[in-house]
Structures are given as C-alpha cells and as structure tokens.
Amino acid sequence: MAGIRFLLAACCLLFPGVCVSALSRIHVHPDKHWFMDDTGRVRIFHGVNMIGKGYPWYPAQMLNQSRLDELQSWGFTAVRLGMMWAGTEPQEGRFNLTYISIIHNITIELGKRGIYVILDMHQDALVKPFTFYDGVPQWLVESFPPPEHPYPWPLEKITSWSLAYVTQACSHAFQCLYDNYKGAAEKMAGFWKFVASEFSNQTSVLGYELLNEPWVGDWTRDPELLLPGHAGKMNVAPLHDRVSLAIRTVDDEALIFYEPVTWGYMFSQDGDFGSGFEHVPGGKAFQNRSVFSYHYYCSLYHEGQPYPEYKRVACDQIVGPKLFSAVQEDLAVLGGGSFLTEFGTCRTNTSQPDLPDTVECGFVLKEADSFLQSWTYWDTFKGNQVFWDISGRAIPERIGMFVRTYARAVAGIPTTMTFDVDTGHFQLSFEPDPAIKVPTEVFVPRIHYKKGYTVMASAELECEVDESDRSLLYVTIKQTNDVKPIRTNTLFITVVPSSDSMNKSPGSVCLKVNW
Structure with a gap:
C-alpha cells in the first residue's frame, strides 16, 4: 500500500x-x-x-x-x-x-x-x-x-x-x-x-x-x-x-x-x-x-x-x-x-x-x-x-x-468580500490578527485590469506586489511605534482598475500596479 x-x-x-x-x-x-x-x-x-x-x-x-x-x-x-x-x-x-x-x-x-x-x-x-x-x-x-x-x-x-x-x-x-x-x-x-x-x-x-x-x-x-x-x-x-x-x-x-x-x-x-x-x-x-x-x-x-x-x-x-x-x-x-x-x-x-x-x-x-x-x-x-x-x-x-479578484488568504477574520465583474471593483473587509506574521494575499487577475490596478486600504495597512507575479497582492499591518490595532478593528482593502478615476472607497491609495 x-x-x-x-x-x-x-x-x-x-x-x-x-x-x-x-x-x-x-x-x-x-x-x-x-x-x-x-x-x-x-x-x-x-x-x-x-x-x-x-x-x-x-x-x-x-x-x-x-x-x-x-x-x-x-x-x-x-x-x-x-x-x-x-x-x-x-x-x-x-x-x-x-x-x-x-x-x-x-x-x-x-x-x-x-x-x-x-x-x-x-x-x-x-x-x-x-x-x-x-x-x-x-x-x-x-x-x-x-x-x-x-x-x-x-x-x-x-x-x-x-x-x-x-x-x-x-x-x-x-x-x-x-x-x-x-x-x-x-x-x-x-x-x-x-x-x-x-x-x-x-x-x-x-x-x-x-x-x-x-x-x-x-x-x-x-x-x-x-x-x-x-x-x-x-x-x-x-x-x-x-x-x-x-x-x-x-x-x-x-x-x-x-x-x-x-x-x-x-x-x-x-x-x-x-x-x-x-x-x-x-x-x-x-x-x-x-x-x-x-x-x-x-x-x-x-x-x-x-x-x-x-x-x-x-x-x-x-x-x-x-x-x-x-x-x-x-x-x-x-x-x-x-x-x-x-x-x-x-x-x-x-x-x-x-x-x-x-x-x-x-x-x-x-x-x-x-x-x-x-x-x-x-x-x-x-x-x-x-x-x-x-x-x-x-x-x-x-x-x-x-x-476573479478574491482574498486567497486573510491574516485575520474576513467579514465581507465583494467583486463586480463588470467594473473590476473589489473590496475586502476583515478583522486583522496582529499575531499572524504573514500577509493577507489577494489575487488580482490581469484579465479585469488591462491597464493595471490601484489598491486603496485602511491607513493601518501597507501593500506590496509580488514582482515575479504582479497578480499577487500582499497586505500587512504597518509596523510602527504606535499601539497595534486590536483584532476587533475592521480594516478595508479595495482594488479598482487604474483607469477608474472614482475613488469613493474607504482609505487612501496604498499601491498602484502596472503590468
């Protein structure tokens, strides 16, 4: 056997x-x-x-x-x-x-x-x-x-x-x-x-x-x-x-x-x-x-x-x-x-x-x-x-x-996730767990973002793209001298096509990615 x-x-x-x-x-x-x-x-x-x-x-x-x-x-x-x-x-x-x-x-x-x-x-x-x-x-x-x-x-x-x-x-x-x-x-x-x-x-x-x-x-x-x-x-x-x-x-x-x-x-x-x-x-x-x-x-x-x-x-x-x-x-x-x-x-x-x-x-x-x-x-x-x-x-x-754009791995507890296939707009909200030392991972497919994509996120977060595969977005909690956000805080990640000028999502621009 x-x-x-x-x-x-x-x-x-x-x-x-x-x-x-x-x-x-x-x-x-x-x-x-x-x-x-x-x-x-x-x-x-x-x-x-x-x-x-x-x-x-x-x-x-x-x-x-x-x-x-x-x-x-x-x-x-x-x-x-x-x-x-x-x-x-x-x-x-x-x-x-x-x-x-x-x-x-x-x-x-x-x-x-x-x-x-x-x-x-x-x-x-x-x-x-x-x-x-x-x-x-x-x-x-x-x-x-x-x-x-x-x-x-x-x-x-x-x-x-x-x-x-x-x-x-x-x-x-x-x-x-x-x-x-x-x-x-x-x-x-x-x-x-x-x-x-x-x-x-x-x-x-x-x-x-x-x-x-x-x-x-x-x-x-x-x-x-x-x-x-x-x-x-x-x-x-x-x-x-x-x-x-x-x-x-x-x-x-x-x-x-x-x-x-x-x-x-x-x-x-x-x-x-x-x-x-x-x-x-x-x-x-x-x-x-x-x-x-x-x-x-x-x-x-x-x-x-x-x-x-x-x-x-x-x-x-x-x-x-x-x-x-x-x-x-x-x-x-x-x-x-x-x-x-x-x-x-x-x-x-x-x-x-x-x-x-x-x-x-x-x-x-x-x-x-x-x-x-x-x-x-x-x-x-x-x-x-x-x-x-x-x-x-x-x-x-x-x-x-x-x-689709989606969160494959979340360093915390996801609360909502939405993706609009017509506009390419994606949003994830989650309660972060600072004890997890690896990033939240979001897959962003090129098929929906021909001219690249823009990531907006809560101020407590920082973003990085995988240079070997720019469809992979990594998001982590910023390391500062301030008190880390507690787990019950709800944070946001939003992804939109870079050609989309609308920016009504919570948070500021965290990253812009070109192919």
Whole structure:
C-alpha cells in the first residue's frame, strides 16, 4: 500500500532537487467554520472539477503542463479530481498502482503550483447499465442479489441518465451498499483506506470526498427514504461514519468531505427535510477535519434566449438564497466547514451580461462571495468544456466570470468580500490578527485590469506586489511605534482598475500596479 510513498521518499533522498516544499496542511475551525492554514490565516479556495468518467479514469488535460500553468495563472487554488473506485480497484482486492501513480503525479504537479486537490469518488447513478460509466466497480454490484423488478422499472424508458436513480434496480444497488450486503460498505471503506494510505503524506491533497451525490437507497421498499433527512439518517450518514473511521486509521489529518442527498441541503437541520446528518463523519471530535460538500444547480437556463423574469426570480430570490443560508444553518449544528464543490452547467459570456447563463453563474459567484464560500466549478456543459474551445484555447469571455479578484488568504477574520465583474471593483473587509506574521494575499487577475490596478486600504495597512507575479497582492499591518490595532478593528482593502478615476472607497491609495 505504501509503494508510492516509498518511491517518493527514495527519490527525495537520491534526487533532492525534484522534491518541492509542501503546501500548508489545512484544517477547519470547528465553530467559526473557516479553512485555516498553519500560519492561522483564513483560506478561501476557487477552482474547478476535473473528473475522468471512464477509462483511463483520469482527465487527460491534467497531464498537460501548460494547462496546469493556466489554472495557476487564473488564480485557482483547488481542483476536485476524480478518484475513481473502478479505476483504482478494477478487480476485488487488486489495486491499479499505475493509476494511483498517475493521480499522485497530478497532485504533485498541482501542488507545485499552489493548487490543492480534493480526491472525489465520483459516481452518477452508480454503475452501468444505469448510467454511462462505472462509478463503483462492476464486481461489487455483481455480488448483489437481483432487484425485485427489472431495469428500468417503474419507468418505461430512460431518457436521461439522471432518471436512472429512481429505478428500483439502481435504488436497490445503493441499498445493498448501505446495508453492507456481503461486506459492500466495508469494501468501500477498504478502497478509501488504501487511497488514504497512499496520499496521507501529501499536504497538497486537501481531503477526500467519500461519495458524490449519494442516492437515498431503495425507496420502493421504504418510500420515506425520499425524505432526505430520513435517507441521511438511515443510509447516508452511517456509510460515511464507517468509511471515515477506516480512513482515520491511516490518515488522521486530511479533511473528509461529506455530502447528503442533493435536496438534503435545501432545508438545513429540519427533521426529515434536512440532511439527516446528526454529526460530522466520525463524530464531534472530527469537526476540525470535516467539510460539508454541497452542489447548486438551478436548471432553468435558456441558452442564447431571453431569460423569463419568473425563472430568474425563482433561482435568484428563492432557491439560491435558501440553499446558501440552509448550509450555514447546518454548520451551526454540525460544526466543521463547507465547500461548494459543484455548480455550473452554464456557458457564461462577460460581454453579454443579460444571457441567462451569465446571470445565473454570476448570481452563484456573488452568493459564494457574500458567504465567503470556497468553490470548484463544474466545467462541463452538454458534454463539452466551458473554459476551452475544441482546440484547447481558453475563451476569455467564458473564463472572465470565474477568474476573479478574491482574498486567497486573510491574516485575520474576513467579514465581507465583494467583486463586480463588470467594473473590476473589489473590496475586502476583515478583522486583522496582529499575531499572524504573514500577509493577507489577494489575487488580482490581469484579465479585469488591462491597464493595471490601484489598491486603496485602511491607513493601518501597507501593500506590496509580488514582482515575479504582479497578480499577487500582499497586505500587512504597518509596523510602527504606535499601539497595534486590536483584532476587533475592521480594516478595508479595495482594488479598482487604474483607469477608474472614482475613488469613493474607504482609505487612501496604498499601491498602484502596472503590468
């Protein structure tokens, strides 16, 4: 199991030049819910999903060094990377070390660029023929007893893979996993224990997402399972407890990402309509290493068509705000952190701000900023990538919405963060912690500041740009003989395009940056 780690250790001894400094281990403040690094700074992550749905089970673009450089240049600090069970354990008890080595190399290359990785056991309707790829190995499902009704009962036909979830055959397979039929749940725990043993020493691995979008189980036998809180309590949470405890025997530090059924985070901890989790996986002691993973898709887009006002209101004034606030209510009960690990299925165009896709993804990003939420975007629309064209060229109008000015690390407690993609105006307010000796770090992408940018800040702050990468702005508390500001003081950082003459933000000019 430790083969990859042994090879890396030997490589470091023989060729020390190939070993790079590790990223900081990230933990979660159990009550305040922040991601925090080992210096005490609050961390916010922006990034993208990269999932290989089918052989060879990894996204080929992740082997492209220029593509990884591009992600870094966009300020992304997280990739949700598929850690596919069918690719890892194609035969029961036999692990594919070549696949593990490739995933390991991807995490190393991303780590060199300051990008953390969430290893995600991705599935959609579990396995073929319910869907178009095996989210779990075929050998696992072949060990289950046949369902009472043939696939696709109770439907006559399947017009979309997502409808396969409601079939009795797919629901029955999930229930066998939850019920640990012939040790199925233990086998999943064994898969994750193997993965964790291989990656436990790699701090660029932010954590392990145990099961993407879990289904409720066999609702045809127990219709109450369609209530997400009931399904969570009876099926989803116990599986997460079992798997997380197996991981903790080999990796006690990495974060564990857990997700309820997809409508279980709409209603917070509200009995049968909530997530069903009564504690983070493993129990209260693991709050500082647990992350509530959630997704947001308001499937009301009208690509290239006028956006009906009633649908915009439904998404932006009802569904979206309810979801974001419900997640915060869940955290108040469960503790730990939260991460918007999927949203998207939209092709934005910053030159057409009224397009439905632009409106909807813009709304989600603004909500994430207002709740100071980390996110990884789902970069696929109708089977095609959004950020790049078929030749692999990045599309500026598409990426402009997601490549944003934001505070990646805050030496204190952030209170508000806003960014206007149309004007380039950014503002951060935070309560500084003078005990933290490293700077607040703000990423300022060139795409929004063609003629440079101007930084305004509270008088107590001083600013510096990274001369090797002028998109990185560092802000620290001035060192004077005066009494340092106490932590409860709220300080401000504002960034505007240098061509913008308006200066109505608090504070004075701290720095002007030209490219």
